[in-house]
Amino acid sequence: MFRTVKELVEIAESENILISEVMIRQEMDVKNLSREEVYAQMEKNLNVMEKAVEDGLKGVKSVTGLTGGDAVLIQNYMKEKTPLSGNLMMDAVSKAMGTNEVNAAMGTICATPTAGSAGCVPGTLFAVKNQLNPTRDQMIRYLFTSGAFGFVVANNAFISGAAGGCQAEVGSAGAMASAAIVEMAGGTPQQCADAFAITLKNMLGLVCDPVAGLVEVPCVKRNAAGSSLAIVSADMALAGVTSRIPCDEVIGAMYRIGKQMPSVLRETGEGGLAATPTGQALKEKIFGMSVSKE
Amino acid sequence: MKYNSVFDIIGPVMIGPSSSHTAGAARIGKAARNLFGEEPKWARIYLYESFAKTYKGHGTDFALVGGLLGFDTDDPRMSKALDIAKNKNMDVEFIEESAGTNHPNTARLIIGNDTDEIELVGISIGGGKVEITELNGFELRLSGNHPAILIMHNDRFGAIASVTKILAKYEINIGHMEVNRKDVGKEALMVIEVDQNVDDTVLKELESADHIIQIAKIVS
DSSP, rough: OOOOOHHHHHHHHHHOOOOHHHHHHHHHHHTTTOOOHHHHHHHHHHHHHHHHHHHHHHHOOSSSSOOOOOHHHHHHHHHHHHTTTOOOHHHHHHHHHHHHHHHTOEEEEOOSSSSSSHHHHHHHHHHHHHHOOOOHHHHHHHHHHHHHHHHHHHHEEEEEOHOOOOOIIIHHHHHHHHHHHHHHHTOHHHHHHHHHHHHHHHHTTTTTGGGGOSSSTTTHHHHHHHHHHHHHHHHHTTTTTOSSHHHHHHHHHHHHHHHSSSSBBBSSSSGGGGGHHHHHHHHHHHHHHGGOOO | OOOOOOGTTTTTTEEEEEEIIIIIIHHHHHHHHHHTSSSOOOEEEEEHHHHHHHHHTHHHHHHHHHHTTTTTTTTGGGGHHHHHHHTTEEEEEEEEESSSSSSSSEEEEEOOOOOOEEEEEEEEEEEEEEEEEEEEEEEEEEEESSSSEEEEEOOTTTTTHHHHHHHHHHHHHEEEEEESSTTTSSSEEEEESSSSOOOOOHHHHHTTTTTTEEEEEEEE
């Protein structure tokens, strides 16, 4: 069983297989399942992601009214204008946000690795898909590659905002997506690791400060940041840019930063954006009397 | 290793908005139902800290009840769980606690029917993973993600050996095991998380082992 990204890349290189294949074989081994069973379970997750993206692009609204509809605005903008950052980029951003808008509206999503960061992996997948034209098999592999890197983060650091801030959540999700894009685009296992490291480095220190403690503001737009950064880092790695700090050391840095982060900035809804005058006013509006009790 | 499956990372499929406040809450509710062994007729649910402050916005309340009704994290009926419970005459009460706890996302559930009740504490640790940390006054650590056997026994020599011997005979692998007792020589609880579901013949044999009082099974 691999514990580090270094081990993960070494297994892939020495056996001349993809990162996704390393993850598939490990899952079969650990759970004592056939390849077909492992694939079927992941395909179910893929189908849920696809449906969530579709629902998000149709337009949804959360119970509180704080989020919803932004994915539609971006898709409309793409039809009317040429986005400065390109169609693929804005497509990924809108699909990532759409997924999280569905989540905020209590729709069905697949946590990747959490609900609050569930947009980055599917958002990038269903945007990159239009350019790379992957088979269904390659789309399922995209999720195994993402999962392989997330697996290392979860076991060596953390993946929840309450434990390590948003760097642990959207930071991990965006970095997982980077690695998966690289594999789908034909990059090497080491390039997957470099892309992962570049994204996570640029997410270090990101706090978890949701308004009213809800998975809405700024979570939806942070998924836009995670997915766009994922594509930029993947392109950099595919161009041959490497991370000067090895991937595992970046994960270690993320862990230490999370440990040093005060609890008001770890999903308690007490610091950062949640503590702004507008953040406080929104909280009072949503929870009414319960605010005065605290 | 805290996580051993890719589906801990890519998954669970769930009703939003929060893996810890919604999916985790549903799993705590379902673990409680499994521990009780049937659908409870009533439930008193105490919420602490973050659960107490934000449960309505996150749907923690309907998710906990959805779990008590046996719903999985992705059950489309989840957001209607409170109404469904009402129609079934399940009496549910939520109590917001102001006391502090060790973990920000904590719920204490007391559930029962006309004759029996159980009390347990569940925490939601992130990404939908949960732990049951207390059962009827016993401290324990149970993830609810794996099948488990809970064995009430008398704190005597050989009680544990008699159980593990039977599990070994049926080639059942133990993933995590702990033993907790109220006092020396008194009632004790064995919690054994295993890799596969345990069938009834094994349970029957365990029930008749030395010093065993009662057995409950949790299927994952």
